Structures are given as C-alpha cells and as structure tokens.
C-alpha cells in the first residue's frame with residue numbers, strides 16, 4: 001500500500017495558479033496583478049467564512065498554521081477576557097501547539113489548565129469532560145483528530161456541551 005499524504009489536486013492547482021498568474025503582494029500594491037491577487041485572497045476569506053458558518057467574513061484570520069493560530073487566540077482572547085481563577089480545558093491527547101500557549105497564558109494570568117483524560121481505547125472521557133465545565137471555563141480547545149493516536153474526537157458534541165454549560169461571550 002502506498003503510504004503518502006497527498007494534497008488534494010484542487011489545492012495544488014490553486015497554489016500553481018497563484019504562483020504563475022497572481023504572484024503579487026496583497027493589500028498594498030496599486031498595480032493590476034496586486035489588485036487581482038487581493039481579490040482572490042479576499043474571495044478565499046468569504047469561501048472559508050461560509051464553510052465555517054462565520055457571522056462576518058472579517059472573523060476569518062489567515063495564519064501560517066495551527067501553532068500561530070492558537071498562540072494568536074491565547075494572546076488576544078486570553079489577554080482580553082481571562083482573569084485569575086478562570087479555567088481553560090484541553091485534552092490529554094493534544095499536540096504541543098495546543099498545550100504550550102495555554103500553559104503560558106495560565107502562568108501569566110493565574111488561570112487553571114484542566115485536562116480531559118482518555119480511556120484504554122484512546123477515546124476522550126466525555127463523562128469527566130462534562131464535570132469539568134463550569135462558569136469559570138473560558139476556552140475548550142480540543143483537536144478533531146489526534147496526530148498521536150488517530151482518534152477522531154466527537155467535536156460537534158464537545159462544542160454542543162461546552163456551549164450548553166458555559167457562559168458565552170458573544
């Protein structure tokens with residue numbers, strides 16, 4: 001069996017198109033190609049906003065990857081809305097990029113980091129998760145698929161439970 005992780009063809013074709021036909025700085029060039037590149041970039045933001053069900057397209061912020069994205073949330077939302085005694089929930093099967101930014105935030109602001117355990121089958125203990133949620137919970141940050149175990153976590157259920165049991169800022 002061939003064990004290669006492939007990019008979807010449509011992704012490779014778009015990258016190719018970008019480099020060959022739209023390779024210019026976005027948002028700061030007045031020439032034709034820059035305008036075209038900016039339009040394509042902003043169209044992608046709208047596509048992603050629709051896909052995610054975002055309230056406004058401006059809610060979508062592109063980053064270079066997961067590590068940068070989580071650090072951005074931890075240092076923006078975390079600094080603005082979390083205070084000493086508040087709690088952040090992650091799971092035992094997280095990648096470092098979804099642990100370290102929260103540990104640093106907890107240290108900076110005196111928050112508590114709570115960790116959802118898992119069972120012998122490598123599944124999250126949903127019962128334990130439910131008991132961790134309370135009015136001090138500020139963020140639940142859990143991977144959809146574990147890079148270590150391959151476990152596919154029930155994120156839709158996790159989101160539903162978290163929204164039911166916690167105060168929402170929006």
Ligand SMILES: Cc1ncc(COP(=O)(O)O)c(C=O)c1O
Pocket residue numbers: 064065066067068095097098143145146147
């Ligand atoms: C589950 C998971 N989360 C986060 C990351 C970090 O991603 P990035 O390199 O985009 O920062 C990886 C990287 O392999 C990953 O497997």
